[in-house]
Amino acid sequence: MSINPEFSQAVWNIVGSIPRGHVASYGQVAALAGHPRRARLVGRVLAGLPEDTRLPWHRVLRADGRIAFPPGEPAHREQCARLREEGVTVTGGQVDLRRHQWRPA
């Protein structure tokens, strides 16, 4: 399975529908896109987003609630900032999933 427009489109839609103050894991997005076990592919799609994207990419975290970017990288700080700005508590580059994970209806 390549990174076809269909999959990208699905990922964009899903990520775009994560509500403010909530987060989802890469694997969760992949599954919702109809492709379980393809978390890495989701990361690839997000990596391809333009810098001025309007998509809430910062609401996507690793399965353990940690930010995927290495601490110290600008992107890491950016993600922290954006999450906090919408009321998500980030401690040590990590979010409490029990409290913030998105559970789609």
Place this chain on the structure above:
DNA sequence: CGGGTGACAGACC
């Protein structure tokens, strides 16, 4: 063609 590399995840210990 072959090996290294990720914005990952789950199983174990």
Place this chain on the structure above:
DNA sequence: TGGTCTGCCACCC
């Protein structure tokens, strides 16, 4: 709570 190891799969040399 935290390390390792393995499976994963499209890309890029």
